[in-house]
Amino acid sequence: MKYETLFADRTSTMGANIIREILKVVGQPGMISLAGGYPAPQSYPFEVIKQLSTAVLEKYGTKALQYDMTEGFLPLREALVPYLAQKGIETTAAGICITSGSQGLLDALGKVLITPGDAVAVEGPTYLGALSAFNPYGPRYVCAAMDDEGILPDALERILAAHAVKFVYLVPTFQNPTGRSLGVARRHQIAELLDKYDVLLCEDDPYSDLRYRGEALPTMYSLIPERTVYTTTLSKVFAPGLRIGICVAPEPVRKWLVLAKQGVDLNTSTFNQAMAAEYLLGGYLEKQIPKIIDLYKPKQEVMLNALDRYFPREWHYNKPEGGMFIWVEGPKGTDAEKLYWKCIERKAAFVPGKFFFPCEGDGLETMRLNYTMSSEEEIERGIKIIGDTIQEGF
């Protein structure tokens, strides 16, 4: 049959997630990949999960295997209340919605908020998964510039003054792709701006538990709860393959998010939610986080030291206090994609940063580096390969 004429207008906006495409080349044998964005398998509480998988069947019986409420498995939502309170998020089980990864929340949010042509303000660069969730709903992105301390309040204000922005999407802490965190003073400024212009915020917070140094930052939700849709995930502190996302949102928005989710998956895996509940209730999560930090922190240090050693002085990189990424900026005129293909030949991979910018032509000289998936030795060697390739003028 003639398939070409079948598709909806919106379908052309659904490009492949380029990072996932790039990771295909990266799977070649012998490749040192600093391109990934996955948590290290060594960070999973493997033995705990083994134990919990049978324990939940004993505790919850067939309830753990049945359909369940779209809002989420109640014991999990109850267990999340004190966990979220530590982040300044005061809510009840009824205020929480469980989604199939935070990706599920991003899709639902796009679906209930974006009419084609609506302006959505994002950081430049921003998380690519958010763009692929929002794209089918037809947003027009307006991009606020960042520096090492996150989004620039002035840049955001210019956008809010000039556009009828439907919502602002931010990853304020240890952002993917940059690892940057929004400073405390700026958080207050952004909160005031959102109040002033009466705009909703989506705060995506997957990384804040992975803090290696420094003081915890207040969540945006804790500053402006009535205008924040907060989302986080257990993918970085439990296991991503279980697909558990968490959302807290004002009731008038949350009720529509739940209806949108109902049409998409009815409910998130009950069994996996039951395991997550026991992971929290048994105190395993709080014991696991320091182990994950002990795993990642030295890897990050190795990467920072190697960057210092092998990269030319004109190349700038940041030193995030946590998370999974380091952001590197070459001198103006650098073509980081050209460098990428050269490094692939030499068996080292990163992600050219331009793919994280919604506007074509931005960030050509940038790259994202990840240190969670490689050994310290591989990180050292990978950075040396990239640094040497740069030094040779690639």
Add this chain to the structure above:
Amino acid sequence: MKYETLFADRTSTMGANIIREILKVVGQPGMISLAGGYPAPQSYPFEVIKQLSTAVLEKYGTKALQYDMTEGFLPLREALVPYLAQKGIETTAAGICITSGSQGLLDALGKVLITPGDAVAVEGPTYLGALSAFNPYGPRYVCAAMDDEGILPDALERILAAHAVKFVYLVPTFQNPTGRSLGVARRHQIAELLDKYDVLLCEDDPYSDLRYRGEALPTMYSLIPERTVYTTTLSKVFAPGLRIGICVAPEPVRKWLVLAKQGVDLNTSTFNQAMAAEYLLGGYLEKQIPKIIDLYKPKQEVMLNALDRYFPREWHYNKPEGGMFIWVEGPKGTDAEKLYWKCIERKAAFVPGKFFFPCEGDGLETMRLNYTMSSEEEIERGIKIIGDTIQEGF
């Protein structure tokens, strides 16, 4: 903040799934519910799942806990090839996509195919979950009448001749809500019509494994593979709380379905997919299906006998050869919702059939009965309560 003006135009189309709303009343203590659509917890291979949950961690290690390909966990897709072949579906692992329940496929299909205003042809009545998946994408439903042998080919042809139908959505075997199956001759007629008018089909097939009597029917996919998006689920033959759906579709459609799914959930729970793979590879599924049939068949017989005994002669009901539902039609002028509320007072529940019709005013005299979730004694008592209420003129 003013939330009312926040929402997208499409959001108003997202009503609550009325069956889920109705099930809230039905949770009252002492209620006999013939309203559900859930598989019986006794149908789950509970001990097998307990065993598999640790076995997959031993076999696949941390791979079972990591992010995975959007298309689905390869060992599961490979294990599904012979399972699908039994249904006349000749494909390879590459032709299969795993979704988060078949609901995930219905959402993705709506997203990639429906431009607002597009005509989608459905059976009247049809599966409500499909409507809640499609609604946000703005379809215009055209409804083809059915009789006890499924959709009427003449009715479908009139629709295909009069409307530019984007796709036809059918549940051809043991349909939810009616339990009806499309006869073999009609399957061939429908296949010819779809060829003649060059229209795509979505064949939703969650119930065909639950056959208590009679001969298996050919899947529509086996007749017109190049124009069929086939979907089924492990929810009725494994466990619904694991949220595993299966899709086979022509490559030009499938590649967009995968991209749509990527924006929604990245991938379906890897851990649950690994369990499903082992469930198939270990031969557990083929052993479980006869057990589920042994559980449901006598329940259905009790319901059919009770209907015969307690319902007035003018009320018509069908005798499906399998599945989970029986469809009852009262005489013209019956208000089945009025009957519903009367029966709720007397502690027996069903679903008024009108909720399954996309066009308001259709099916006022109909009801859906489910027998999987109640004991034989409860079924007998529930049908007696409803029958007595009818006899008393409610």
